[in-house]
Amino acid sequence: MKPPRARVDRIAGRMRGVTPPKLLACPDCDLLQQVGEVPIGTSARCPRCRSLLRKRAPRALERTLAYTLTAAVLFVVANSFPFLSFEMRGEETQTALMTGIIDLWNQGKEELATVVAFTIVIAPLAQISLLLYLLVPLQMNRLPWYLPHAFRLLRRAQPWSMMEVFMIGILVAIPKLMGMASIIPGLALWAFVGLMLVLSAANATFDPESVWERHARR
């Protein structure tokens, strides 16, 4: 496929004014392409490197908002109740998420405590609150203040929110202790399972492009 020079020039000529909304360069390989309307329920990929350009789920904003509201409730539950109890020779310890982080800090492992706090408390909290901050006004047909800033922060927080990895951590930790004592799952544990699922669902349905489309309509 050798696109004629003229085509490139024509695109470049059009670029001199306002960027036409459907002209994109692939974020992974920089291939210039016209992306037409992406039908709801489908996704657009770069023809050269297969990078995902846009995915549109049906009623994406509403569904993302629903998942995020659920996540907000579960986040509060997950952080306020003990998630595991440990019983050994009649002595019982209960653990909430924050106590683990505080213990690490008190053992002189401040760096470790910071990384854990950031990836399982601060980043998920930022993700949930920023999604709500963006989606609640949009749902009511308003634009949130500082939308671009909130959006940028959300993009920064997302890779560091690691709820699903924490779940694997729980799955590995429990059998390690089974030989030593009995483990009783707490209320927060079930909240964690739910939180992991709804956060992943919110990430999967969120369609940033539709946020920008509403932004541009104003």
Added chain:
Amino acid sequence: MSDSAPTGMSISCATCHECGFLSRVPARGAHGIVCARCGSAVHLRKPNSLQRTWALVLSAALCYLPANVFPVMVVTSLGQTQADTIFSGVVYFLTHGMWPLAVIVFIASVCVPVLKIVALVSLLVSVQRGSSWRPADRTRIYRMTEAIGRWSMTDIYVVTILVALVRLGNLATIEAGMGAVFFSLVVVLTMLAAESFDPRLIWDRSGA
């Protein structure tokens, strides 16, 4: 694909890292350009991508050694002290017949960090040598490197949970070791390294 496949760069346009909007960038002095849609800084390519990625990958590789030599946790039970490294954690599960867990820990704590460092170094070397070998596959390797990195945090969380649960005074306590600190550094540094690498460099120099 031919030599003249039009790219954003070939018409002096840059994709915004944050929102994907295409902005016009003057050919020279492309500094201080902001995205017309979201106001983020826009660059044709991530600035100093190769140098920054090299620095972060090499630091991660340096931390990888102490992460495996020092214990990730120290278990004190009834006066007896036992230090666990990442690898002895895998062996523990194997000897106790819990091989699915051994596999999970081995993949998350041993395979993923090593593969990530190896993948990033090979990508860096291939870009610097101007390789034209399978750019689409190398881009896929990059995307996988970006996606799997977070899973190595598993062991850090296991240590956090055990530390929080086992606090029985003289009976049993668990303390996090220096190995865990270095290991979390490996994970964070490789994640930052993957983020600073620009996969478009693979295509720029491959002549594809």
